[in-house]
Amino acid sequence: MKREMVDVYIMGKKYTVPEELTIMGAMEYAGYQLVRGCGCRNGFCGACATIYRIKGHTELQVCLACQKQVEENMYLATLPFFPLVKKNYEIKEIEPTKQIMMHLYPEIYKCIGCNACTKSCTQELDVMQYIAYAQRGEYGKCAEESFDCVMCGVCSSRCPAGISHPQVALLARRLTGTYLAPGSEHLDARVREIKDGDFKSLMEDLMRKPIEEMKELYNHRDIEQ
Amino acid sequence: MYSHEMIESIKKVEATRQDRIGADLRRMTADEKEQLLRQYHPDFVEDGFQSLQVGPNRGDKVPHELAELLQAESRLARMKGPEGMESFEAVLVAPDYETDVLVIGGGGAGASAAIEAHEGHADVMIVTKLRMGDANTMMAEGGIQAADKEHDSPAIHYLDAFGGGHYTNRPELLYKLVTEGPECVKWLNDLGVMFDKDADGTMVTTHGGGTSRKRMHAAKDYSGAEIMRVLRDEVMNRDIPIVDFTVAIELILDDQGKAAGAVLMNLETQEILIAKAKTVIIATGGAGRLHYQNFPTSNHYGATADGLILGYRAGAQLLYADTLQYHPTGVAYPSQIFGALVTEKVRSLGAQLVNRDGTAFMNPLETRDVSAASIIRECRTRKKGIGAAEGEGVWLDTPMIEMIHGEGTIEARIPGMLRMFGKYDIDIRKDPILVYPTLHYQNGGLKINAEGLTDIDRLFVAGEAVGGIHGRNRLMGNSLLDIIVFGRNAGRNAAALSKSVQTGRLTLDHVKRFASELEKAGIHPEKVSPLLLPTYTHGREHD
Ligand SMILES: Cc1cc2nc3c(=O)[nH]c(=O)nc-3n(C[C@H](O)[C@H](O)[C@H](O)COP(=O)(O)OP(=O)(O)OC[C@H]3O[C@@H](n4cnc5c(N)ncnc54)[C@H](O)[C@@H]3O)c2cc1C
Numbered sequence: 001m002k003r004e005m006v007d008v009y010i011m012g013k014k015y016t017v018p019e020e021l022t023i024m025g026a027m028e029y030a031g032y033q034l035v036r037g038c039g040c041r042n043g044f045c046g047a048c049a050t051i052y053r054i055k056g057h058t059e060l061q062v063c064l065a066c067q068k069q070v071e072e073n074m075y076l077a078t079l080p081f082f083p084l085v086k087k088n089y090e091i092k093e094i095e096p097t098k099q100i101m102m103h104l105y106p107e108i109y110k111c112i113g114c115n116a117c118t119k120s121c122t123q124e125l126d127v128m129q130y131i132a133y134a135q136r137g138e139y140g141k142c143a144e145e146s147f148d149c150v151m152c153g154v155c156s157s158r159c160p161a162g163i164s165h166p167q168v169a170l171l172a173r174r175l176t177g178t179y180l181a182p183g184s185e186h187l188d189a190r191v192r193e194i195k196d197g198d199f200k201s202l203m204e205d206l207m208r209k210p211i212e213e214m215k216e217l218y219n220h221r222d223i224e225q
Numbered sequence: 226m227y228s229h230e231m232i233e234s235i236k237k238v239e240a241t242r243q244d245r246i247g248a249d250l251r252r253m254t255a256d257e258k259e260q261l262l263r264q265y266h267p268d269f270v271e272d273g274f275q276s277l278q279v280g281p282n283r284g285d286k287v288p289h290e291l292a293e294l295l296q297a298e299s300r301l302a303r304m305k306g307p308e309g310m311e312s313f314e315a316v317l318v319a320p321d322y323e324t325d326v327l328v329i330g331g332g333g334a335g336a337s338a339a340i341e342a343h344e345g346h347a348d349v350m351i352v353t354k355l356r357m358g359d360a361n362t363m364m365a366e367g368g369i370q371a372a373d374k375e376h377d378s379p380a381i382h383y384l385d386a387f388g389g390g391h392y393t394n395r396p397e398l399l400y401k402l403v404t405e406g407p408e409c410v411k412w413l414n415d416l417g418v419m420f421d422k423d424a425d426g427t428m429v430t431t432h433g434g435g436t437s438r439k440r441m442h443a444a445k446d447y448s449g450a451e452i453m454r455v456l457r458d459e460v461m462n463r464d465i466p467i468v469d470f471t472v473a474i475e476l477i478l479d480d481q482g483k484a485a486g487a488v489l490m491n492l493e494t495q496e497i498l499i500a501k502a503k504t505v506i507i508a509t510g511g512a513g514r515l516h517y518q519n520f521p522t523s524n525h526y527g528a529t530a531d532g533l534i535l536g537y538r539a540g541a542q543l544l545y546a547d548t549l550q551y552h553p554t555g556v557a558y559p560s561q562i563f564g565a566l567v568t569e570k571v572r573s574l575g576a577q578l579v580n581r582d583g584t585a586f587m588n589p590l591e592t593r594d595v596s597a598a599s600i601i602r603e604c605r606t607r608k609k610g611i612g613a614a615e616g617e618g619v620w621l622d623t624p625m626i627e628m629i630h631g632e633g634t635i636e637a638r639i640p641g642m643l644r645m646f647g648k649y650d651i652d653i654r655k656d657p658i659l660v661y662p663t664l665h666y667q668n669g670g671l672k673i674n675a676e677g678l679t680d681i682d683r684l685f686v687a688g689e690a691v692g693g694i695h696g697r698n699r700l701m702g703n704s705l706l707d708i709i710v711f712g713r714n715a716g717r718n719a720a721a722l723s724k725s726v727q728t729g730r731l732t733l734d735h736v737k738r739f740a741s742e743l744e745k746a747g748i749h750p751e752k753v754s755p756l757l758l759p760t761y762t763h764g765r766e767h768d
C-alpha cells in the first residue's frame with residue numbers, strides 16, 4: 001500500500017515522510033538514531049519537547065514529539081534539554097508556608113502575567129494559574145492544577161521572568177503530599193502492626209503449607225466486591 | 226477517527242451496554258485458565274524460544290531475542306585496539322569514578338536504592354542510559370499494591386500474588402514484598418507522593434487483575450510518574466551524583482571474582498569510562514524493546530535487558546527468563562500510539578472487554594496472562610476481533626465507567642487515558658477503545674536472595690531486572706511496590722556491606738572467559754551486547 005507522504009524540515013533540513021507518523025517516528029524514518037529527546041515514547045517523561053512552525057504561518061507551536069503527528073511543511077526543532085533551576089531542600093525540615101516559595105523560588109513574583117507559559121504547555125495545563133497559586137502559598141491548588149506536568153520545560157523556555165515552573169510545581173506537590181494531605185490512619189496502624197509482629201505467625205503458617213493446599217486456598221478465597 | 230467497520234461494530238457494543246452493566250461475568254475455573262494459557266499465551270509458543278548453550282543457565286530456554294544477546298560478543302571486544310581486551314584492562318587501574326555504591330539505572334528501583342544508600346552514609350552514584358527518570362517507572366499508570374486496609378492483610382496479599390504467580394514466586398522474596406509493602410507506601414507518602422485519598426485520609430484503593438482485596442493505591446493515572454518525580458527530586462536534593470546518557474556495558478570484577486564496578490560508555494561521545502565501586506546495584510529494568518515474538522511494547526526506549534546481559538556474562542544466574550508479561554490492553558488503534566498501554570485501572574473501574582458483536586467474552590478482572598490469552602483467542606480462533614491498521618483488537622468499553630460511577634469519573638480518575646486518545650479525536654467517555662496485548666513486563670530476571678544479592682558477591686539487583694519475586698506472572702501494582710521494597714533493601718544492604726569491603730585488583734577476566742566459552746560451544750556471535758537502544762525505521766526500506 002502506498003503511503004501518504006508529507007514534507008517536513010527537521011532542524012531546517014527537508015525530509016519526505018509518511019504522514020501517519022509522529023514527529024519522533026518521522027525523525028527515525030529520516031534516519032536519526034535518537035539518543036537525546038526520546039524517553040518513554042508515550043507522553044509521560046517530557047524528554048521530547050519540540051518547537052515547530054508551519055510554513056506560511058508566523059506562530060510558533062510546541063508539542064511532545066512522541067505525541068504529535070507530522071504535518072505538511074512543518075519546520076521543527078527539538079528541545080532535548082532546558083536548564084531549569086532546581087533548588088535543594090530537605091522535605092522533612094521545611095514547612096508549607098508562603099515563605100518557603102519566596103525563599104527558594106523568589107522569581108515567581110516577577111511573573112508579568114503574559115501567559116506565554118500556559119499557551120505553550122504541551123499538556124494544556126493552566127501554568128500561569130498554578131504559578132499564581134504558588135505565589136499565594138495555596139500549594140494544594142497549585143498541586144492539583146499542575147498534577148499532569150511532565151516537566152518538559154517548554155513553559156520555562158518561553159518565560160520572560162525566568163521562572164522554572166515545573167520545579168515550582170514539584171515543590172508544591174511535595175509540600176501537599178507531605179504536609180497538607182490528610183494522614184492515613186489505617187496505613188499507620190498497619191505499619192505498626194507489622195512492626196509489632198502481628199502477622200508473623202500467620203505468614204509463617206501460610207508459607208509452610210504445601211502447594212496443593214495453597215491452590216485450594218487460592219481458588220476458594222473470597223473476593224471483595 | 227474510527228473506520229466504517231469499527232463504527233458498525235461500536236453500534237453493537239452500544240446496543241448491549243445497558244444490559245452488560247452489573248451482569249455477573251463468570252470467572253474461569255483453574256482448569257479452563259490452564260488450558261487457555263497453554264494454547265494461546267505467547268510464553269507457550271514453542272518456536273519463540275531457544276535453549277542457552279553457554280553460561281550459568283545452560284540448557285534453559287529463553288526467547289530467541291534474549292538468547293542472541295546473552296550469547297553475543299562484548300562491546301569491548303569489538304572496540305578493542307591493537308592490544309585486544311588488554312587495552313581496556315590497562316585503564317582499569319585509573320578509574321574515572323570511585324564510589325562505595327554504584328547504582329546502574331535511574332528508574333524507581335535505582336532512585337530508591339540510591340536514597341537509602343545515602344541514608345546509610347555511603348558514597349553513592351547513579352549512572353543511567355537516558356535522563357534520570359526516563360524509565361518504565363515514569364510510565365506506570367495504574368497503581369501500587371499494599372495491604373494496608375483493615376479487611377486486608379499481608380497474608381491475603383501473599384496468597385493473591387502467589388496464586389497469580391502460579392505458585393512459583395520465591396517465598397522469601399514474596400514475604401518481604403508483602404510485609405514491607407505498607408511501610409514503603411508510607412515512605413513514599415511522607416516524601417510527598419500525592420496518593421488518592423478521601424477527605425479523612427483513607428487511601429482510595431481499587432482492585433487490579435487477580436487481587437482479592439481492593440489494595441491498589443494510585444495517584445490519578447500518573448502513579449508511576451508521581452512516584453518517579455518525587456524520588457528523582459529527592460535524589461537531587463541529596464546531591465547524589467547522576468551521570469546521565471551513560472551506560473554500563475560490562476561489569477568489572479576483582480581478582481576474587483567479586484563485583485567491583487562497571488565499564489561505562491558515554492552514549493553521545495562513545496567515550497569509555499571506568500567506575501570502581503565497593504558494591505554494585507543493577508537496576509536497569511525491563512526488556513520490552515527487544516520486541517519478543519514481534520509484539521509491540523509499552524516500555525520506555527531504553528528497556529533492552531542490559532542488566533541481564535551484564536550479570537549473566539559475569540556469572541549470575543537468571544530465574545524465569547522465559548516468562549514475559551503481555552499486557553492484555555495495549556492500544557491497537559490508532560497506529561501512532563500502537564502498543565502503548567491502556568491502564569488496567571480502566572478495567573478496575575468497570576469497563577468490559579467486548580468482541581465485535583458486542584458480547585462481553587470474559588470477566589475483565591482475570592489475571593493479565595489469562596486476559597491476554599483470552600483476547601488472542603477471541604481474535605485468532607473465534608474471529609471476533611475488529612481489524613485495525615496493524616493487526617486487530619477487541620473493544621474495551623470505556624463509556625460504561627461513567628454509567629457505573631457517574632459523569633466526570635473518567636476525567637477525575639484516568640485523565641491520562643482521556644488525553645492520550647483525545648489527541649487522536651477519540652473521546653473515551655463516548656466511544657470504546659480498541660485493544661490488543663502488548664509486551665509489558667519482564668517477569669524473570671537475575672536471581673537474588675532476600676538481601677538483594679546475586680550469586681556474585683557484592684552484586685545486588687533490584688527492580689524489574691530481578692527474577693523470582695512475582696514467579697511466572699506479576700500482578701498489577703506489585704511491580705511499583707517491588708522497586709521500592711527491593712530498591713531500598715539493596716541500597717541499605719549495599720551501603721552497609723561497603724563499609725567492610727576491600728576491593729582487589731580490577732579485572733575483565735570474566736568477559737574473556739565468556740567469549741572463550743562461546744568459542745568452545747561453536748557460537749560465533751554476529752551481535753554485540755548489551756543492545757542499549759533499539760533502532761526503528763518505520764518501514765523506510767519498503768518505501
Ligand atoms: C506503561 C507501563 C505501565 C505500568 N504500570 C504499572 C502499574 O500500574 N503498577 C505497577 O506496579 N507496575 C507498572 N508497570 C511496571 C513498572 O512500572 C516497572 O516494572 C517498574 O517501574 C520498573 O522499575 P525499574 O526501576 O526496575 O526499571 P525502570 O524504571 O525501567 O528503570 C531502569 C532504568 O535503567 C536504565 N538503564 C537500562 N539499561 C542501562 C544501562 N546499560 N546502563 C545504565 N542505565 C541503564 C533505563 O534507561 C532506566 O532509566 C508499568 C510499566 C509500564 C511500562
Ligand code: FES
Nearest residue numbers: 039040041046066
Ligand atoms: S518521549 Fe516521553 S514524553 Fe515523549
